[in-house]
Amino acid sequence: MxxxxxxxxxxxxxxxxxxxxxxxxxxxxxxxxxxxxxMESEFLDPLIQEIERLLGVPIEPIVITTFQEATRVYVSSRLPKELVDMVKAGTL
Structure with missing residues (x-):
């Protein structure tokens, strides 16, 4: 199996x-x-922390939003339009 x-x-x-x-x-x-x-997930935290240190501002919210949007776009491209319409209409 x-x-x-x-x-x-x-x-x-x-x-x-x-x-x-x-x-x-x-x-x-x-x-x-x-x-x-x-990508090894263990690599991301130190990378994000170093970029934040260099920039002097937090970027984790930007990284999270970017991954969320990329996931949404990919999953949306895989779902049948009818299913998306049902979810948006609240009928599913």
Whole structure:
């Protein structure tokens, strides 16, 4: 049921939805213009703290808002229009 890809170690239900190109890019198998980005989360906090130190202002709210908006745009692009309309109308 939860088979693992022998090449990359990722569950096959996830790896089957993506292609690993010769140049190292990982893209959506159905829409190759969508690329995946993996980043160690442990790296983000020190990076944000250093940028805040250099700028002298907090940027965490900007980072959070940016990730929220990027997620909203991506998820919205995947949902059928009818479903979005139902959610907006409050009928779902």
């Amino acid at each position: 939860n088979e693992i890809c022998p090449e990359c170690g990722v569950p096959q239900y996830i790896s089957a939805q993506h292609l690993w190109l010769n140049n190292g890019d990982i893209v959506n198998a159905r829409l190759a213009t969508e690329r995946l980005n993996f």
